[in-house]
Amino acid sequence: MTEKALRLGTRRSKLAMAQSGQVADAVSQVTGRPVELVEITTYGDTSREHLAQIGGTGVFVAALRDALLRGEVDFAVHSLKDLPTAQHEGLVVAAVPEREDPRDVVVARDARKLTDLPDGARIGTGAPRRMAQLNAYARAHGVEIETVPIRGNVDTRIGYVRSGELDAVVLAAAGLNRVGRIDEVTDFLSVDTVLPAPGQGALAVECAAANASLIAALAELDDPFTRVAVTAERSLLAALEAGCSAPVGALADLLADGQTVKEMRLRGVVGTTDGSTLVQLSTTGPVPETHEAALALGRELATEMLAQGAAGLMGERAH
Numbered sequence: 001m002t003e004k005a006l007r008l009g010t011r012r013s014k015l016a017m018a019q020s021g022q023v024a025d026a027v028s029q030v031t032g033r034p035v036e037l038v039e040i041t042t043y044g045d046t047s048r049e050h051l052a053q054i055g056g057t058g059v060f061v062a063a064l065r066d067a068l069l070r071g072e073v074d075f076a077v078h079s080l081k082d083l084p085t086a087q088h089e090g091l092v093v094a095a096v097p098e099r100e101d102p103r104d105v106v107v108a109r110d111a112r113k114l115t116d117l118p119d120g121a122r123i124g125t126g127a128p129r130r131m132a133q134l135n136a137y138a139r140a141h142g143v144e145i146e147t148v149p150i151r152g153n154v155d156t157r158i159g160y161v162r163s164g165e166l167d168a169v170v171l172a173a174a175g176l177n178r179v180g181r182i183d184e185v186t187d188f189l190s191v192d193t194v195l196p197a198p199g200q201g202a203l204a205v206e207c208a209a210a211n212a213s214l215i216a217a218l219a220e221l222d223d224p225f226t227r228v229a230v231t232a233e234r235s236l237l238a239a240l241e242a243g244c245s246a247p248v249g250a251l252a253d254l255l256a257d258g259q260t261v262k263e264m265r266l267r268g269v270v271g272t273t274d275g276s277t278l279v280q281l282s283t284t285g286p287v288p289e290t291h292e293a294a295l296a297l298g299r300e301l302a303t304e305m306l307a308q309g310a311a312g313l314m315g316e317r318a319h
Contacts, residue, residue: 135275
């Protein structure tokens, strides 16, 4: 008798289906059980409002979590940057698989890079974080750009460039990689220019805290380095009291000496969306050995950023 299939809850977008499919294959390999995708529509998928208006944090996650708690699915896959920073009672992130490329990328007309966009270029993005850093970049380099708020899936966003409505759009490299469209990128943005969203490029595999055997099986997919990095980034975000619609960028990367990982560097940025003021800091230390040490690293950097005036740059502080 074949074992009952595990039910994986996923959003319906092409990107969500692609990343859930990749996790499903990996889970099937470690458990020896078939995995079926259960498509769930979330409020974030049906609402046409801008993410900043509908609250950002959790809009893509709540319906999946409800299905988990009701036992309609066994586990769910989220883009980690969509996950609220507070731990959800009754659920556990059983695995954070190895991270994809965390960078942001540009898809521009005429194969242009950010540096050779025309003066007055219209650049589409739904993220206040990207707007703040792109506008700061433009100010620093004496160029005029206009950041235009957009929503929609990868097709919709790239469509704005193809139709000539926008000169460029900024997207996450990881998403384009996962849907097989990375060859449309015209420029990979250095993290020195635009720091990604906390957790960008990483996935979270979540299941019921009571399901010990599934937690143990899913743990095989966990990448410890990715987990400490995103834990530090999300701790910074939480300590700044910011939801995922706030203009906060963060990236923890590992500094290696040859094959040996020596240290972890955590960088954070917060700014006004017009780019007129940015608070940008970093800290480097030993790679955190525990979850608590990773949390502490994020909190420490946030404290320094708040001391430099970060709080005043975030608009409405999330409660």
